[in-house]
Amino acid sequence: MAGPTTYFDPTDSAGLEPPVRDLIERRARAMGSAYRLFYQDPVQLARGSGTKVYDVDGVEYLDAYNNVPSVGHAHPRVVAAIAAQAALLTTHTRYLSEPTVNYAEDLLSTLPEHIANVMFTCTGSEANDLALRIAKLATGGTGVIVTRNAYHGVTTEIAAISPSLGGVQSLADWTRVIPAPGPGIGFAEAVEAAIADLALAGIRPAALIVDTIFASDGVFADVPGLAHAAAAVHRAGGLVIADEVQPGFGRLGTGMWGFERHALRPDIVTVGKPMGNGAPIAAMLARRELVDEFNSHGRYFNTFGGSSVSIAAAQATLDVLRDENLIGNARVVGDYLVAGLTHLGRFVEVRGAGLFIGAQLENERVAVAAVNALRARRVLISAAGPANDTLKIRPPLPFSIADADRLLTELATALP
Ligand SMILES: Cc1ncc(COP(=O)(O)O)c(C=O)c1O
Numbered sequence: 001m002a003g004p005t006t007y008f009d010p011t012d013s014a015g016l017e018p019p020v021r022d023l024i025e026r027r028a029r030a031m032g033s034a035y036r037l038f039y040q041d042p043v044q045l046a047r048g049s050g051t052k053v054y055d056v057d058g059v060e061y062l063d064a065y066n067n068v069p070s071v072g073h074a075h076p077r078v079v080a081a082i083a084a085q086a087a088l089l090t091t092h093t094r095y096l097s098e099p100t101v102n103y104a105e106d107l108l109s110t111l112p113e114h115i116a117n118v119m120f121t122c123t124g125s126e127a128n129d130l131a132l133r134i135a136k137l138a139t140g141g142t143g144v145i146v147t148r149n150a151y152h153g154v155t156t157e158i159a160a161i162s163p164s165l166g167g168v169q170s171l172a173d174w175t176r177v178i179p180a181p182g183p184g185i186g187f188a189e190a191v192e193a194a195i196a197d198l199a200l201a202g203i204r205p206a207a208l209i210v211d212t213i214f215a216s217d218g219v220f221a222d223v224p225g226l227a228h229a230a231a232a233v234h235r236a237g238g239l240v241i242a243d244e245v246q247p248g249f250g251r252l253g254t255g256m257w258g259f260e261r262h263a264l265r266p267d268i269v270t271v272g273k274p275m276g277n278g279a280p281i282a283a284m285l286a287r288r289e290l291v292d293e294f295n296s297h298g299r300y301f302n303t304f305g306g307s308s309v310s311i312a313a314a315q316a317t318l319d320v321l322r323d324e325n326l327i328g329n330a331r332v333v334g335d336y337l338v339a340g341l342t343h344l345g346r347f348v349e350v351r352g353a354g355l356f357i358g359a360q361l362e363n364e365r366v367a368v369a370a371v372n373a374l375r376a377r378r379v380l381i382s383a384a385g386p387a388n389d390t391l392k393i394r395p396p397l398p399f400s401i402a403d404a405d406r407l408l409t410e411l412a413t414a415l416p
Contacts, residue, residue, distance in 0.1 A: 002099045006383045008037035017043065025333040031161045037374045038318045038382065039414045042152055047239035048073025051396050051403050053380070061378045064395040064407050069355075070249055071273030071320040072398045078277045081316035082309055090309045093120065093301070100306060103315045108285070115269055116288040120281065120306025124245035124272030125153025127284040131268045132207065134286060134294045135363030142174040145194045145233070148181055149386040151216040152209060152243055161209065164216045174203055180217035180386060186227035188232060195236045207268075212258025218385030219351050219358025219392065221252065239290075242266035245282070245362065246356070250321055251397065253331030254356025277311030277320075280304065283399035306408065326397040330354035333399050340408040346415050348389075357393040364388040366416055374415035379407055 006126045010028065013021050024042065026033075046056045050072040053061050063073065068343055071078065093100065104118050136142055144161050146152070151164040158174035159165055168177055168340045178190035191208060198205055208229060214220040230240045247258030259266050265291065273281030282305075294300070304310070321327065334354040341350045341359050346361040367382045367383040370391060374381055384392040395403065 005368050005388065006038065008040055008042050010356060014325040017086055020044070020085050027047070031274065031351055036082050038380075040372050041375065042169060043375065043380070050075075055206060056108045059226045059231070059378065060396075061380050062403055062410075063380050064393050064399070064403070065380045066396060067251060067394045068273045069278050069396050070251070070395050071277050071324070071326060075277060075316075075318050075320055076342075078279075078313055078316045080119050082279060085309045085312035088308075090307055091307055091385040092303055092308075096310070096335060099307065099308070099315065100311050103318075106315070106318060107194075111269060111285060112265065113189055114265070114287055115127040115285045117291040118283050119285050119291065120287045120310075121272075121302050122280045122282060122304045122310075123153065124243075124282045125155050125158050126157050126305065127245070127270040127272055127282045128152045128154045128209070128241070128243060130284045130300070131209070131241050131286070132161075133271050134284070134290050135241065135268065137297055138164060138293050139204065139206045141206040141238060141241060141262050143176060143195075143198040143203040143205040143238070145198075145205065145208040145209065145238075146266070147180050147192055147214060147217050148177055149217045150211060152211070152245075152369060173201075174198075174206075180219040181214055181223040182344055183220075184416065187223055188228035189225075192230035192232050195232060197236075199236075205233060205236050207239045207241050208233040209241040209243055211243045211246055212262060212264070213353070213356050215246040215356070215392070215394075216384055218360065218377055218387075219356060219389045221261060221351060221353035221356070227264055230266075240265040241268045241270065243270050245272040246394075249317075249353055250327035251332050251356050251394070253327060256327070274325065275339065276310050276313035276315065277317040279310045281306070281310035281314050307357075321397070324398065327354075329399070333401060333404055336401055337393065337404045337407070340404060344412055345416070346407070352393075355393075355395055355397055355399055357391075358384065359391040359393065360385070361389050361415075363392065367391055369416045370414050373387065374410055377414055379410045379414075381407075 027152045044056045045053050047054050053063050146161045149164045151162050152158050161175050176194035179185045242259040269285045275281050367389045382392045384390050
């Protein structure tokens with residue numbers, strides 16, 4: 001089976017309860033073979049609240065993994081905002097709407113001034129797709145530089161720059177791969193070499209795109225040379241796209257955006273996942289002249305991108321993030337977790353920022369065993385990285401010190 005082995009292996013389902021096995025078989029018959037399930041003993045979730053989720057039998061799990069319900073599962077303010085707007089009207093961006101403009105202004109106020117326009121989409125994939133279209137039009141180039149195990153989404157264009165999906169062989173001939181960050185990796189030099197390689201093939205660079213926490217590359221919060229790499233791309237006529245779909249909206253515990261950590265000045269920023277706390281909303285944000293250039297080639301409309309209900313969810317999510325000081329909480333509890341994980345003395349390296357943590361183990365076998373053992377102890381995490389040897393810990397932002405203690409206690413027992 002392709003893909004990380006923290007996924008359920010259908011050839012090894014003998015130990016499961018008959019009703020679970022039956023549902024898995026029905027799912028595969030109806031939904032086909034391309035989907036994956038987490039864990040060797042898949043979890044059937046029924047509801048969530050804050051940092052906890054509950055299965056269909058009412059058993060509680062600590063959620064140390066899900067970054068989409070970022071302000072907490074089923075946050076009452078977000079739920080109320082969605083329900084109130086759904087009861088009034090749901091429509092799209094071709095009608096004038098003050099709440100939509102208010103949210104656009106509010107979101108833009110969290111970004112550097114040169115990022116002046118926002119365009120709404122439903123998914124991070126669409127946001128990155130739009131970002132690439134804009135970058136290609138603005139630069140006249142087609143070359144795109146990505147990291148070795150990057151994931152940026154599922155459209156045809158974006159799958160062609162996402163080596164973690166189908167491997168390097170699945171990429172386009174205009175894509176160039178640079179190594180994931182790590183010891184001995186000179187990021188700026190790698191990007192310069194990629195630009196030179198594109199030039200050899202007669203391809204002008206359109207963009208360097210980076211997930212600013214390098215989530216699928218194994219979680220790297222500090223990457224020396226990233227700002228220099230961006231400067232090299234600009235010199236070569238390309239743009240810099242900060243993919244904030246994973247780290248954005250305060251998860252890293254300092255400011256709202258991952259690119260701020262790296263002193264990057266992106267031309268385009270893409271956001272998604274936590275933006276509506278589960279409502280399908282994402283966005284592409286860019287310099288005004290880039291959007292104007294795009295507009296001169298054609299209009300943009302996305303039926304559900306920026307729908308009234310999604311905007312209501314996004315506004316409530318942003319309000320809660322500020323009112324409950326969740327960025328500060330991410331910093332305090334994240335630091336506590338990193339210290340606790342380091343104290344366990346079992347990891348090759350503990351990396352991350354705020355509530356986005358990668359804890360690297362000696363190999364994939366140990367990491368997968370730990371993920372499944374934790375699931376048995378009712379704590380949900382996963383693994384990441386090119387070698388799939390890094391525990392990925394990325395809980396809802398209201399994660400408390402007590403939640404962190406529970407994770408650390410269970411992890412101490414779960415580690416083989
Ligand atoms: C860094 C990054 N960019 C983009 C995406 C795509 O977002 P979506 O699944 O909403 O299309 C993902 C999804 O996992 C992601 O991790």
